[in-house]
Amino acid sequence: MEETIKAFTLWLAVGTEAAAALIIGLATVEAVLSALLLFLPDAASRIVGEGPQAAKEQVRLKLGRWLAVALEFELGADILRTAVAPTWSEIGQLAAIAAIRTILNYFLQQEIDKAERRPLGSGSAGPVSDPR
Numbered sequence: 001m002e003e004t005i006k007a008f009t010l011w012l013a014v015g016t017e018a019a020a021a022l023i024i025g026l027a028t029v030e031a032v033l034s035a036l037l038l039f040l041p042d043a044a045s046r047i048v049g050e051g052p053q054a055a056k057e058q059v060r061l062k063l064g065r066w067l068a069v070a071l072e073f074e075l076g077a078d079i080l081r082t083a084v085a086p087t088w089s090e091i092g093q094l095a096a097i098a099a100i101r102t103i104l105n106y107f108l109q110q111e112i113d114k115a116e117r118r119p120l121g122s123g124s125a126g127p128v129s130d131p132r
Contacts, residue, residue, distance in 0.1 A: 006084045013080035020073035027066030034059045057115060064112045071105040 038055055078098040085091045 009080050009084045013077040016073050016077040016080065020070040020077070023066055023070040023073065027063055027070070030066075031059055031063040034062070061112055061115055064108055064115075068105055068108050068112065071101050071108070075101050075105070 035056075038052060038059070075098055078094050078101065082091060082094045082098070085094055
């Protein structure tokens with residue numbers, strides 16, 4: 001019975017990683033297609049209603065959000081593996097991987113939050129001058 005539960009947990013971890021890979025793949029395809037559309041004349045203003053910088057920022061943020069979701073899936077898979085890791089060495093390796101993914105996700109989320117607080121069209125070139 002214990003071996004069956006371990007095998008099922010490992011299978012679940014593999015499935016969770018496959019879901020993360022699918023999310024990353026689909027998000028990448030979506031980002032590439034969106035970015036390519038920006039090369040069409042007036043595409044940026046049709047997509048966001050702002051200039052090309054805002055449209056690029058929207059593509060980047062959307063991809064970043066999906067990558068954050070995928071990192072959460074990967075972390076879930078790591079947690080599942082930790083539950084059945086038989087040696088301290090494997091537990092240590094999984095803990096290191098989980099820590100790296102958590103740190104990546106934290107900083108990615110910080111960047112997304114910071115960009116979402118910026119007004120559209122301001123880009124990342126610095127503060128916007130006051131027109132008054």
